[in-house]
Amino acid sequence: MFDAIIVGARCAGSPLGMLLARAGRNVLVVDRARFPSDTLSTHFITPDGVERLRAWGLLDRVLATGCPPLHGQLRTMQGMAFPPDPADPLTIAPRRTVLDKILVDAAREAGAEVREGAIVESLIVEDGIVTGIRGRAGDTRFEERASVVIGADGRDSFVARLVGADSYNEVQATTAGYYGYFKNFPAETTEVYVGGGLALFVFPTNDEESCVAVEYAIARFPNFKSDIEGGVAAALGTVESLGRRYAGATRNGKFMGITGHTNFYRRPFGPGWALVGDAGYYRDPVLGQGINDAFRDAEALAGALDAVFAGAKQWDDAMAGYEGQRNAATGPVYQLTAALCRDLDPGPEVLAMMAGAPQEA
């Protein structure tokens, strides 16, 4: 019997497992993936996220992988340029192969049991309360029980679906995007260009590569998906310095992308279950908030669960506090994201908000 079972071991699940284990709780983290492994995501981490890695004692490990420390951000929005400020706080864009492995290792080192290559196939529910999981690792079936089962299993959360978690504030994104990795694409810091139905990104990352991403308003570029290569080249060609560097760069691997997704909040708790990370709150990646959102919510949920385990708070009080904290921290950025991912053509109000670089509330 565990105190907590966490389904999903990436940006939300492993930090939650690590924090609960560091607090002396008996934790099982289960993921169908094995690590290191990639996932569908670019990987810009906001300053708040970097500070969380530092506070957890993991930032040096991430930097030691060769992921470059980035200061300032070159932002160009409809012709208005905001040059990088070298005094800006540190950001990084480590490959998810690197970051997620460090998070999984940290959970394990803290004392959590981490089962990789293990898929959760159903929840055990007794008298309306979730009390455990059933799953499979290869040919071996397993069943485990805990005081709480947490879905840290991403935006299509299996746990959320099984418990019927309500969603709210849904906003359909009308954008899609593709990204790839390039050698010989020089970049000193993160670059973001927004306007004309496009958002273009450059993230210097591990292995002396740049992650180059294009997000576009589907209605304005209806044929993009049928010629990804041509669409990316044309989009980057709208900014002289991007087009020039792109022409001299070599892609390493395929383009990856997403289309047709919905922004949402989910009610993140119920009898015997909770949700964290994208499972509970998903926003278009245009502002690169998801990793820090997962980190912050893992911290908040660890605190709430600890209060319940210690008998200091009732379940409903602690978890309502967790939900309120999450929603207060994300409200303004969610609004900005929703405004941006409508058509990637920000008006004066959105430009003013972006110029102030959205940060955690």
Ligand SMILES: Cc1cc2nc3c(=O)[nH]c(=O)nc-3n(C[C@H](O)[C@H](O)[C@H](O)COP(=O)(O)OP(=O)(O)OC[C@H]3O[C@@H](n4cnc5c(N)ncnc54)[C@H](O)[C@@H]3O)c2cc1C
């Ligand atoms: C195209 C794209 C670009 C993005 N770019 C950025 C960016 O630049 N910066 C940023 O901060 N965020 C970005 N994001 C968002 C970021 O990827 C997510 O917010 C973040 O990965 C959420 O972490 P998570 O742990 O909640 O979920 P995930 O990373 O989705 O992890 C969920 C885990 O659960 C496991 N799992 C699922 N179901 C089961 C099951 N039944 N049994 C066992 N395991 C299971 C999966 O294998 C997976 O490992 C981007 C997202 C996309 C789609």
